Amino acid sequence: MVQKAERVANAQISGRTAGGPAKPAKPGKPVGNVTRGTTNPNRMRRVDRWLTGPQASRLRAAEDPLVIDLGYGATPATAVELFERLRTVRPDVRVCGIEIEPERVRVAKMLERPGLSFQVGGFELPLPGRPVLVRAFNVLRQYEEADVAGIWRLVQGRLAPGGIFIDGTCDEIGRRVTWVSLDAERPLSLSMSVRFGSFDLPSEIAERLPKVLIHRNVPGEPVHRLMQAMDRAWLESAPLASFGNRQRWHAMCKALLDGGWPVQDGPSRWRLGELTVAWDALAPLG
Ligand SMILES: C[S@@+](CC[C@H](N)C(=O)[O-])C[C@H]1O[C@@H](n2cnc3c(N)ncnc32)[C@H](O)[C@@H]1O
Numbered sequence: 001m002v003q004k005a006e007r008v009a010n011a012q013i014s015g016r017t018a019g020g021p022a023k024p025a026k027p028g029k030p031v032g033n034v035t036r037g038t039t040n041p042n043r044m045r046r047v048d049r050w051l052t053g054p055q056a057s058r059l060r061a062a063e064d065p066l067v068i069d070l071g072y073g074a075t076p077a078t079a080v081e082l083f084e085r086l087r088t089v090r091p092d093v094r095v096c097g098i099e100i101e102p103e104r105v106r107v108a109k110m111l112e113r114p115g116l117s118f119q120v121g122g123f124e125l126p127l128p129g130r131p132v133l134v135r136a137f138n139v140l141r142q143y144e145e146a147d148v149a150g151i152w153r154l155v156q157g158r159l160a161p162g163g164i165f166i167d168g169t170c171d172e173i174g175r176r177v178t179w180v181s182l183d184a185e186r187p188l189s190l191s192m193s194v195r196f197g198s199f200d201l202p203s204e205i206a207e208r209l210p211k212v213l214i215h216r217n218v219p220g221e222p223v224h225r226l227m228q229a230m231d232r233a234w235l236e237s238a239p240l241a242s243f244g245n246r247q248r249w250h251a252m253c254k255a256l257l258d259g260g261w262p263v264q265d266g267p268s269r270w271r272l273g274e275l276t277v278a279w280d281a282l283a284p285l286g
Helices: 045-051 056-061 077-087 102-111 145-156 202-208 222-236 238-243 245-258
Strands: 066-070 094-099 116-120 133-137 164-170 176-182 187-194 274-278
Touching (some): 045 187, 045 274, 077 133, 094 102, 102 116, 145 164, 176 202, 202 222, 238 245
Parallel strands (some): 066 094, 066 133, 094 116
Antiparallel strands (some): 164 176, 187 274
């Protein structure tokens, strides 16, 4: 079942209200809309592996190891997993799951423990301190593209120095996963992570692109060029298929890099089915 995307019912983001000119947000009211809470245990393993891998230094260096899982859904399983995984990098990490739907918070609170808490809130992140990491997965996809820039700005404005915001999307069981990472000033990169064997062509991941890009996979847009380049390199690497899809993915990433795409990270990430490209090469036109 697909839920229709919604505008944020808050003038701070959308610059308008349903009944007329924009009014200031009501103090204390979470910014955002309650949406369906679909989630699944372990579906965020691929992004969490990136956060505890190439990005782990951010958490290690943080003055205050505060992390937010924004919009954790009907059950808090993926927030608990985030806490367990980040604890291996930073034992004193504090993960707070924020949900806009109060009943989901009431239920999650039963799982609170030192370092893990839950509270009601929205994109304003209503808690003291500045998080070093905000992970919002399958949340912005439920809003409209026109609201993304405003939501990004609001969350970016809350980050600690050196902090990042992850706006990501995945399929039901986390075999196809993409995310944009942003620091306080700008978007940094798009990452894609796939399970080998779950696709025929790498561009199939386009169905799971974050909201900011999903409607941009059309001729002329940079992300469409990337999808085409990935498919071309994948097909040209077909002779490597007999050595396994890992070798073939590696060859695809190397071909993109050689072809001038600003591929970040390297072979140790490619072998996981991951590819990260600098945002400057992908920013939507207009
Ligand atoms: C599809 S679920 C995703 C759950 C989980 N993050 C995952 O990917 O498995 C989206 C959740 O985000 C919550 N949500 C939507 N907008 C929000 C906002 N502005 N602030 C906090 N939570 C929000 C919804 O209530 C819903 O529970």
